[in-house]
Amino acid sequence: MDLIMIRDVKKTYKTGTTAIYDLNLNIKKGEFMFIIGSTGCGKSTLIKMLYREEKPTSGKIIVGGLDVGKIRNRKVYKLRRKIGVVFQDYLLLPNLTAYENVAYALEVLGLPKEEIHTKVMKVLDLVGLKNKAKQYPNHLSGGEQQRVAIARAIVNGPKILICDEPTGNLDPKTSMEIMEVLEAINELGTTIIMVTHDIDIVKKLKKRVVLLDSGRVVKDYKAGEYKNEKL
Amino acid sequence: MKSFRILNRNIRDSFKSVFRNFSLSLASVSCTTITLIVVSLSIMLSLNVNNFTDIIEKNVxxxxxxxxxxxxxxxxxxxxxxxxxxxxxxxxxxxxxxxxxxxxxxxxxxxxxxxxxxxxxxxxxxxxxxxxxxxxxxxxxxxxxxxxxxxxxxxxxxxxxxxxxYGAGTIEKLVSTFVVVRKISIVAVIALVIVTAFLIANTIKITIMSRRKEIEIMRLVGASNINIRLPFIFEGLILGILGSIIPIIISIYGYTTIYNHLDGHVITPLIKLIPPTPFVYYISLAIVVIGMVVGMFASARAVRKYLKI
Structure with a gap:
């Protein structure tokens, strides 16, 4: 059974620009998939539709059994609890510590304090930041901040982790460290969809790669098939 | 239990963020304070004019x-x-x-x-x-x-x-003048309350716009719309209450002092002022209610903008 099913999806913005044309894609549970393509090819629009930041103009997107296009605005949170999202610019709250930033995701769900503590410490351990729990974001390096963002995205155990260029602001070495963290998360059963421009990472990890161009899927490489494609 | 925990957290976070975003909170509170002082003065003036015209009418x-x-x-x-x-x-x-x-x-x-x-x-x-x-x-x-x-x-x-x-002619003029004076004072108070609402709403809106990121994160981590709104609504409420403290103090002590100083009337004993008790307490209640309601609505509206997709 596919965890994500995208059928004949088209997205046209109010400005008249069409970002996605008749897109079809199936993503299995536990898969690790890269979405690559040149700037403006529709990568970001595609993943924004997955977590319902954008609505498809036509077609159907099913995520974990939920028809994304039909979810009402006030019910979007139900989808968001199944999905973790990580961005290039980390999106951390500067006045909260690493621990508080991660705990924030559980506090809004109304979990008891003890449970929050256990879960937060567990994910901080997983991303290798257990000893920096009390640090504020501006005292952490870019890689560490991204780890906090990843920890926050996975702390409530989402089925899917969407990463929008998570290594975009990081040097190659730190980028690889982040990828190791993501691989570890994937091994625990979380489906990962990652948008990236970093071909070195794509080549090194040998995962499924979807190449987008002008809002269409031009190639869908199985794990290990992708060699070197110019973007 | 879970809802209680979420509510508890919302209230706690509202207090925290008032202090965390101190400069913006201070701006909102100052704006609320100044406008509520003006509203308070205009309400007191308007009610006194009404009271005075009532007395005159009753004594014709x-x-x-x-x-x-x-x-x-x-x-x-x-x-x-x-x-x-x-x-x-x-x-x-x-x-x-x-x-x-x-x-x-x-x-x-x-x-x-x-x-x-x-x-x-x-x-x-x-x-x-x-x-x-x-x-x-x-x-x-x-x-x-x-x-x-x-x-x-x-x-x-x-x-x-x-x-x-009965002073035919004079009475008619007096009555029509009083009607105009009352209308003007009511319109002035309503206009001031509306202007105040907009001013406070805009200041609070700016406070919330600066925390767009926070709202974005809340949405991303799966907070329901009501859970995102509540802390901001509480925050608006707190800012409204804080902003009404000084206007209330000014209303109570200022009015009582003026009343005592003027022996309860202006110029002639005919123009009587409304006795301070319980008048100033009603005014204070009106001020705090205006502050709270405007604060809450302004916050709720400002956040709503970021909850639409």
């Missing part, structure tokens, strides 16, 4: 001059007829006479006049009831001042009434 008196040859027993009959008129309200008639309808015997009037002047005493002292050119009168206060001319005509038609004087 018509005087019915009775025929010169009228007998004292006839005065009683006229008096009773006046009491039956529509625009005269007496409530309980104490000691036979109604507070709003007072007969004045011509000899009593003469005595009062003679007491005030020696010349009058010399001239009038020789007149008995038959000779006196002074007329017996009945003073009448009406319920609705707008119907004064109609009531005056009705009194004039009673047998034994010579003429009714």
């Amino acid at each position: 008196t018509a005087v019915a001059f009775l025929d010169s040859d009228i007998e004292p027993e006839q005065i009683e009959k006229i008096y009773d007829k006046i009491l039956t008129l529509d625009n005269i309200e007496c409530g309980d008639v104490i000691n036979k006479y109604c507070e709003n309808v007072q007969p004045m015997d011509k000899m009593t009037i003469s005595k009062e006049m003679m007491d005030s002047s020696d010349v009058l005493k010399r001239v009038m002292g020789e007149w008995d009831r038959e000779e006196s050119p002074i007329q017996d009168t009945i003073q009448v206060k009406v319920v609705d001042i707008n119907l004064m001319s109609k009531t005056a005509k009705e009194i004039e038609q009673i047998d034994g009434v010579d003429i009714v004087k």
